[in-house]
Amino acid sequence: MRFKDKVVIVTGAGSGIGRATARLFAEEGAMVVAADLRGAVVETVAGQDNMLAVQMDAGAEGDVERLVATACERFGGIDVFYANAGISGGASGIFDSTAELWTEVLRVNLIGPALAIKHAGPRIVERGGGAILCTASVAGLRSGAGGPAYSASKAGVINLVQTAAQQLATSNVRVNAICPGLIETGMTVRAFEYAREVGKEDKLGRLNPLRRAGAPEEIARVALFLASDEASYVNGQAWVVDGGLSSSHPVTRQEFGKPAF
Template identity: 80%
Template sequence: MSGGFDFTGKVAVVTGAASGIGRATVRAFAARGAKVVAADRDAGVHETIAGLDEALAVEIDAADESDVRRLIKNTCEQFGGIDIFYANAGISGGTAGIFDADVALWTEVLRVNLIGPALAIKHVAPRIVERGGGAILCTASVAGLRSGAGGTPYSASKAGVINLVQSAAQQLATSGVRVNAICPGLIETGMTQRAFDYAREQGKEEKLGQLNPLRRAGRPEEIAQVALFLASDAASYVNGQAIAVDGGLSSSHPVTRQVYGKPAF
């Protein structure tokens, strides 16, 4: 077991675990003694658990209710229960604004980014209660805190995640289950890889993350560390919160605005 938090005997499930934040978090939990379940609709999820002891990979659509039930059932059958669930799966939906996004885009982004975490909370909370309590985490975004950090459907879905964890924390009062959200800034993940690759091809990698006070993009491992904290007993009095991990971006949120009838400037 690596230093820091100790999750020996705990069972942790992470969705969106084929790459990026999800993969880093699975490995961080495993390094600290947890039995881990990595879930994703991408077959790369099997690579996430390569070399790990007491680990399971499950291919699912994290926004499909039958798949979510199957994930929870398989986990409980394999490891006897669930203590920690991190609903991390999400999609960007591109940079479309209100006047560009069609209903199909809105529907898919909300389905994956908001309905997915809602289904996870609905079905996993009773299993965590059975274990005497634990933690549910959801990936929101600084884009959910205020405008200017993502496309409109994406931003609205992540704002919904923040309210979802607040509502869930209230509805799970006295259950022993804490529910919190992590709001990443610009992190190099599968979802943002094209932007990172393009910047490197153009020799402009140093511009990534330049709008935050740290003047750099974040790493998946930095989000994983916050997930470990929120899932641990060290965060026993943290509940219903949205924690920004963004290099300070949300302290100001400088934006490029899309003005009605005019191109962005």
């Protein structure tokens, strides 16, 4: 019960990482406000007395303000905000991406977390401190893991948490990012379903040393650690959870026990 009597907001909680994290926070005793643009967020909180579902747009300032107000009115404050909501923006390259696509991806993926910090940060300070988490991505570290708009937005998230950690200095509010690798979420589900249909599920995640994709629960456990007092000296960091994918430059992969060439 690491989060007993704590109030937690999780955006993008209608599926994938957000749903898994919201439920895990609730299991650990938190009062959880699960937010998502889609109505599926109601399924996340089904049967849970300590969870509340809210439909909202994580990139719209008015919606973020109302979300924070709802948590404070319902539960008395906020201790943790996990800005997890995001969109992929598709697979368009730089030369065929429209300005409208870039604007929407940045609005949700980067401005959304900035709004979460802006509106939730002061409320967390009022409670004596806590944590803010943002979902970035290995795509924000270097190229090769997402489209250009998505990758740029996630690189921005990494810098955002570093900047926010500095601006919240002495407040006892820690700000960190998580950089997932390939995880089955609402954004990647089509790729996973296709791989299963054609019998190539074993190919998913094959480029990392663990040779598999990750599960939402594996990211959720990292999120809970970073939000807990166990991570009291972790601040302004981007934690990579990708099976080791980003630990190497592209090479011919060596099979365990066999020569590389």
